[in-house]
Amino acid sequence: MSQQTTIRKLAELVNTPVEKLLEQLAEAGMSFSGPDQVVTSMEKVKLLGFLKRSHGKTEAAADEVIAPGKITLNRSRKQEITVGGSGKAGRGAASTIDVVVRKKVTLSKPGSTPAPTAAEEQDAERAEILRKLEESRQRNLTEQQRLAEGDRKRAEELAERKRAEEEEAERARIEATAAAEAAVIEEAGKPKAGHHGHAHHPKPAAPRGDDKAAAAHKGKVQRGSHAMVAGVEDDDNAQRFAGQLHLSASERARRTTSVRGKARPQKRGQDQSRTGTGFNKPTAPIVREIAIGDAITVSDLAQKLALKGGDVVKALFKMGVMATITQTIDHDTAVLVTEELGHKAVHADAGDAESELLAHVEQVQGDQQQRPPVVTIMGHVDHGKTSLLDYIRRTKVASGEAGGITQHIGAYHVDTPKGTISFLDTPGHAAFTHMRQRGAKLTDIVILVVAADDGVMPQTVEAIQHAKSAKVPLIVAINKIDKSDADPLRVKNELLSHDVVAEDFGGDTQMVELSARTGQGVDDLLDAISLQAEVLDLKAVFEGRASGVVIESALDKGRGPVATVLVQQGTLNKGDYLVCGIQYGRVRALFDETGSQVAQAGPSIPVQVLGLSGVPEAGDDFVVVADERLAKDVAQQRDAKRRELRLVASAGNRMEDIMAQMGEGAAQQTLNLVVKADVHGSMQALREALTGLSNEQIRINVIGSGVGGITESDAQLAATSKATVIGFNVRADASARKVIENNGVDLRYFSIIYDVIDQVKQVASNVLGKEIREEIIGTAEVRDVFRSSKFGAVAGCMVIEGVVKRSKPIRVLRDNTVIFEGELESLRRFKENVDEVRVNTECGIGVKAYNDVKPGDQIECFERIEVQRTL
Structure with a gap:
């Protein structure tokens, strides 16, 4: 036994009192003090031998019993086997079978009867498993046959019921038709007024089915109230539609088929032209007509072609264009790959918004007047x-x-x-x-x-x-x-x-x-x-919606996007909705060149417009539309189109271009610049002038440009890309200056484009020389303005940074934008003229030839110094 056996348990097993078992153990030479002591196996064998000897058996017989020649063991093993059905729910579903294999293993001593070999044991086990599988298969087949027989019977009953209903409906319709025809004949057979002498012939009764069959054997068929010769019509089922003279042979054939019941469904595999989804396989390649705009992504093109994205990418790669599935390709490349894949490409028309806008503009007509x-x-x-x-x-x-x-x-x-x-x-x-x-x-x-x-x-x-x-x-x-x-x-x-x-x-x-x-x-x-x-x-239409061109644009800190436009047709009024390039908005205010508000502007009149959603590009056309919805739709559509065209430049690099770049090596250096200007035209001109300075040794890369003051995001961009920040008539705000100082960004202010181009050209041409830098030595903030008969407007200022010197040039800043550059006419501390005023000191400043100083402006004092250039 696996557990230890005490004398008390052994007495229970052999059904003997404990006291008697203790006496027998003592007689066998084994003394135990109590019934809870453990009895070992050797002691049990010794007790068994003593008992056998005491009952008259010999030692040899005892040994034979104690040590038998063979031992038989019963073993059982349980397995789970899954038997799969047809897979449909409720019919032949997969089932799990428990297979229990029981076998006897006989172990014998050497020289005794040999035990069964391992192969014989495996054969017995395999035979038991096969028997269980065969029984399960027979049960599944019986169940499937029973279910199929039930489905077949239900289908036959349903078809029979439907056939009976259709025959009943057809019989009722035929009877109704015959009754209507009989009524017409009876009405026609009645005697008219003045014809009393004619006999009235009764209408013959409608023949039954037996009468019709007899008439057919005689060569005539009675149909309704008319007798027709048999064989006139070539339809074998004409008898079923007696009285329906208006039906054609094909119509009667169709109705006969529906009456007799539906055709038996074909078994799967009989019709090779059918697929598993119920659609017919195409007998020829399908050629699709693909509408492609100016630019399209590879994934969208693949969706229109009903192909996988990888197939389109593979076709592009064979053409020499390396593009991923998310990149954008231009119209010509998309057309080539579409035709290569066997489809037809057409140019997509402009969107509904552009078409509606074009119709909007064409409606503006009127009498032309001198402008x-x-x-x-x-x-x-x-x-x-x-x-x-x-x-x-x-x-x-x-x-x-x-x-x-x-x-x-x-x-x-x-x-x-x-x-x-x-x-x-x-x-x-x-x-x-x-x-x-x-x-x-x-x-x-x-x-x-x-x-x-x-x-x-x-x-x-x-x-x-x-x-x-x-x-x-x-x-x-x-x-x-x-x-x-x-x-x-x-x-x-x-x-x-x-x-x-x-x-x-x-x-x-x-x-x-x-x-x-x-x-x-x-x-x-x-x-x-x-x-x-x-x-x-020169003539133009003065009445109607205005249209024109953007001359210049800027971002004003207080007023937002400001665009200077020239009206070419119509009249621009305050409150009009207009779309300007990729921007749109409502005209909140109109200003002329003197800064005065005007209510409207006619042809050939330039005005400043406030109320746009963003800063438009100089040269964009603007059109006044009826409502804001159309303006917004057109602007968003143009923005999306422009963004796609911008992505085309970096999307589909050709392999020969990449090989050419690899051949150039890393000899060419790159100078990164971030350009900010006061107006859009200056920014665009600076960008084009600076990028045009690139040569084989150095490439000028303008990584960022914009209109307005230098912000913190511009400084972060310059710090991460190690670029030089160029401010053209603009300044950096406090947060931007902090980032620039912490990261050591090279920040340069300019007010004349000569200095920008000359300094960048010196670096690009790798020519060492002295450069003139403008170093700001002090800034004063205007707190109040006083009028003087001698000096005009005198600004009461507080020096907030550095030192303000009288002999140095100054600039007047308003909202971080330069509005005037000149020199100091007077610098006073109380009533005394001084040469310089230091930080946190009040002073009076008179700006020479400028009287438009306002509270809140900043007066910037700077000096020009010569610095030896080092690359």
């Missing part, structure tokens, strides 16, 4: 463009420009004695070529200003080319004739080489000699403009 001309002033740097415009406007705009150079397009409309004229003042620097192109495209007349003492310069030639490409008439204003070294004839001769022939030389170009400083010849220029406008016969 003011739009005049663009072009020319080389410092040839007097802005000075000429200032004389016409009687203002001093040029004094507010950095270095006397126009940095962005200025738009004005002026009421002159010759009528209203709209002027566009474009920059003359080479970096603003695209800005001049925009000015030439939306203008009617171009005035080319050429200095009489300087002659034709490179930007003069560019202005001539822009005017010719835009097919705009040209008027040459030869400026600075009041100077002693002026030579107008030399200017005319130099213009001849560029196909600009003066009227004096027999050409068609008006040339006016004038002086913007003294005003000499300005009236002649206005006469020339009016004459050219009359020749052009």
